[in-house]
Amino acid sequence: xxxxxxxxxxxxxxxxxxxxxxxxxxxxxxxxxxxxxxxxxxxxxxxxxxxxxxxxxxxxxxxxxxxxxxxxxxxxxxxxxxxxxxxxxxxxxxxxxxxxxxxxxxxxxxxxxxxxxxxxxxxxxxxxxxxxxxxxxxxxxxxxxxxxxxxxxxxxxxxxxxxxxxxxxxxxxxxxxxxxxxxxxxxxxxxxxxxxxxxxxxxxxxxxxxxxxxxxxxxxxxxxxxxxxxxxxxxxxxxxxx
Numbered sequence: 001x002x003x004x005x006x007x008x009x010x011x012x013x014x015x016x017x018x019x020x021x022x023x024x025x026x027x028x029x030x031x032x033x034x035x036x037x038x039x040x041x042x043x044x045x046x047x048x049x050x051x052x053x054x055x056x057x058x059x060x061x062x063x064x065x066x067x068x069x070x071x072x073x074x075x076x077x078x079x080x081x082x083x084x085x086x087x088x089x090x091x092x093x094x095x096x097x098x099x100x101x102x103x104x105x106x107x108x109x110x111x112x113x114x115x116x117x118x119x120x121x122x123x124x125x126x127x128x129x130x131x132x133x134x135x136x137x138x139x140x141x142x143x144x145x146x147x148x149x150x151x152x153x154x155x156x157x158x159x160x161x162x163x164x165x166x167x168x169x170x171x172x173x174x175x176x177x178x179x180x181x182x183x184x185x186x187x188x189x190x191x192x193x194x195x196x197x198x199x200x201x202x203x204x205x206x207x208x209x210x211x212x213x214x215x216x217x218x219x220x221x222x223x224x225x226x227x228x229x230x231x232x233x234x235x236x237x238x239x240x241x242x
Contacts, residue, residue: 003029003030003031004030004031004219004223005027005030005031005032005084005222005223006031006032007031008027008031008032008033008083008084009032009033009034009035009079009080009081009082009083009084010024010027010032010033010034010035010082010083010084010085010086011034011035011037011071011072011075011079011082011084011085011086011123012024012027012034012035012036012037012086012088013037013038013062013071013086013087013088013089013115013119014037014038014088014089014090014138015034015036015037015038015044015047015088016036016038016040016043016044016047017038017040017043018186018211019088019138019183019186019211019214019215020036020038020086020088020089020138021047021211022210022211022212022214022215023086023088023214023215023218023219024036024047024051024055025051025212025215026212026215026216026218026219027084027219027222028051028054028055030219030222030223032054032083032084033054033055033056033079034054034055034056035056035057035058035075035078035079035082036048036055036056036057036058037058037060037062037071037075037089038057038058038059038060038089039059039060039061039062041059044057044058044059045057056078056079058071058074058075058078060074062089062111062115062119063107063110063111063115068115068118068119069118069122071119071122072119072122072123072126076126081126081130082123082126082127082133083132083133083134084133084134084135084136084222085119085120085123085133085134085135085136086136086137086138086218087115087116087119087120087135087136087137087138088137088138089111089115090108090111090112090138090156091104091107091108091111091112092108092150092153093105093108093150093152093153094149094150094152094153095149095150097151097152100152105152108152108153108156109152109156112153112156112157112159112160113156113159113160113163116137116160116163117163120135120137120163120167120178123135124171124176127171127174127175127176128171128174128176131174131175132175132176132226133174133175133176133177134176134177134178134221134222135167135176135177135178135179136178136179136180136181136218136221136222137160137163137164137178137179137180137181138180138181138183138214139157139160139161139164139180139181139182139232140153140154140157140182140183140184141182141183141184141185141234141236141240142154142157142158143157143158143160143161143180143182144161144182144234157182160180161180161182161232164178164179164180164231164232165231165232168229168231172229175226177229178229178231179221179229179230179231179232179233180231180232180233181214181217181218181221181232181233181235182232182233182234182235183209183214183234183235183236184207184209184234184235184236184237184240185207185208185209185236185237185240186208186209186210186211186214207236207237207239207240208237209235209236209237213235214235217233217235220233221233
């Protein structure tokens, strides 16, 4: 029995851990080859060695503008085509704005917004030429309401949400689907930067989801019949609504 993504090539950024790694595993299980992009060479090597030839490592610091510009050419050299881009890499800045380090704000906005826009910009000509492709951006529940404990992070995801919804309308005529997945709190390294009192509250209420649950949603979005676009999925722990 053929797997749902046999013959497809995916590029996943921030792929060595968290949602990126969980999505990579889901894509591999569905038959895709995956180019895993991450700046952590040791982690990336370990991950790819454990997953075989279908997992192709690409070590890159996306905050290096010159390196970032080579993402699509390098991925094409490694895999020959790009059917799926999961723009997942991101950083987190939480807490009161007045306490935030402005250099950290610059890094986060650059990775969460600018890099996403550049990666999508760079892959579009390839997908337009092939008249097919899927782009999914990891957004956040914070993109959908003003989150008082993370104004900088939430603002970056509001920007990404607008970007996804507008670009989608530009490129659907080329057979390209663009959507985002907006998870609530996910068990990942990003939570280490949450305000301690908020993290304690969320943990005690059981209001966390696994990265694999987000990956399941990404796979669902990618495997709908052509002509159907899942434009955004908000996924969160039920208790988070309490």
